[in-house]
Amino acid sequence: MINMKSPRIAYGEALVDLGRIDENIVVLDADLAHATQTILFKEKFKDRFFNIGIAEQNMMGIAAGLSLSGFIPFASTFAIFGAGRAFEQIRNTICYPNLNVKIAVTHAGITVGEDGASHQAIEDISLMRSIPNMKVIVPCDAIETKKAVFAAAKINGPVYIRIARPVAPIITEENAEFKIGKAQILREGKDFTIFATGLMVEKAIEAANILYNAGIEATVVNVHTIKPLDEELIIEEAVKTGKVITIEEHSVIGGLGSAVAETLIGKVPIKMKILGIKDTFGQSGDPDLLLKHYGLTAENIVETVTEMLND
């Protein structure tokens, strides 16, 4: 029996826990507090919560000002409005002076579901990781979300935490070590290497199980930090099998796959494929059906791996 939990609720709970031990934690939202679950923080620490209204650009600037006053602001909204609408505010006002602002966004990727393409951020990893000083974390479940929030609060400087909307299976252990910039090997196999991030980590594990039954042993790596990327581990695990796929709930342009390719290119002779959303917008629909439609399932991984092994 697999436990399920919403990473968003884990985010809200983590903020409350953090708020208890550090009075410098302040939280900002842009009229989405119930969706992002920052409402949990507001209920406990009313004076340290600021609903800036539907004004994400202003929210990023105010967060910058609060960080300059000695606070550790967490600014939350949907991924599309954070990384998208407020991109330049994040770049110029927060990252350029390396301010201690944490941008934790929810509803990333196509699993936003029924709201459709306008609300499904599939470019945000690409946008955020291209900004100097920014760190990018994509937790794969509720447990990891909480750890990411604590880890982000501990380091100085801007961090982008990308959280998905759906309730998701718990696939990491409570006592597993979480370090920003350190990828986590979930299983090892001699035939193939799968690098996954976010909700796709679970799909990768499922695929590895199917492959195992077919006599193929795959390594699965949870790349929760896209930047700084754990280059050492990625090169090591890629070299071991010589065959790599990456999978992410994000455009194939500029995300995890690009980051891994940038790391491996010219260093090691490997075969590699990037699984993600193929330079197209999403659409309305049930999240699981959308994942199927856009080729982000365990079956898609199995198929790609089999093809590459037979090639």
Place this chain on the structure above:
Amino acid sequence: MQKNVQINELTLSELRYISTEVRKDVIKMLGKSKSGHPGGSLSVVDILVTLYYKIMKVDPKYPNWEDRDRLVLSKGHSCPALYSILARKGYFNVDQLTTLRQLGSILQGHPDMKRTPGIDASVGSLGQGLSVAVGLALGAKLKNKDYRVYAIIGDGEMQEGQIWEALMATIHYKLDNLTTILDYNKLQIDGTNNEVMSLGDVKSRIKAFGFDVYEINGHDFEEIYGALTTSLASQKPKFIIAHTIKGKGVSFMENKVEWHGKAPNDDQVIKALAELEGK
């Protein structure tokens, strides 16, 4: 911890002298760097001089002193004027001024708090600075600090929607510790405000938001000082409309759109300096 704050009891003629020196610095700096924004740097000089020499609680020996007053020059392209004042106040050596905009300089084309002592926020992408000032003022309230925050915005900058978001937030959070000053020189890079995108009746609009609005001549020290000091008594957020002249002090630049973002050549530098020196 009370630092060595010096609020100088300067006379009007002394302020006028400092402003002239700052304007000369601006001309020399831009002449040397062969780029920059003379028009808006010259229009904001008297406001900045009054703030730094008469109003703000700062200590150049401790640029990061926690209880200092903060300035956010949201119209960051006017930074040559601010750099001159910071150097003259002792934040860094005056010799640095001529390195403006050069590779490796502590004086970037737009304010960079990481490189320049005395700069309170990295700003200059128009529309963004006022929000930072709101955050600073909110932070002061939250920490029960009595420092004040001053933000200077440009008129063209008011075309950015984020300015109005920040104004809304200033009122919402009742930030009486924030004073926003509009350097209203009526010109922007592509023409007059009215030609490009009219700001309408600024005073009525800002009043309608809920600000205490003061309308002054931004080159009259008594009026600038008066507005900055009398406004302190008010429990409301303050907005000062400072009517200014773009290119102020250099007759061939005054009220000329083309001097928004063009550096003077060597002859023009000589001419401008001669005029400022009253020759």
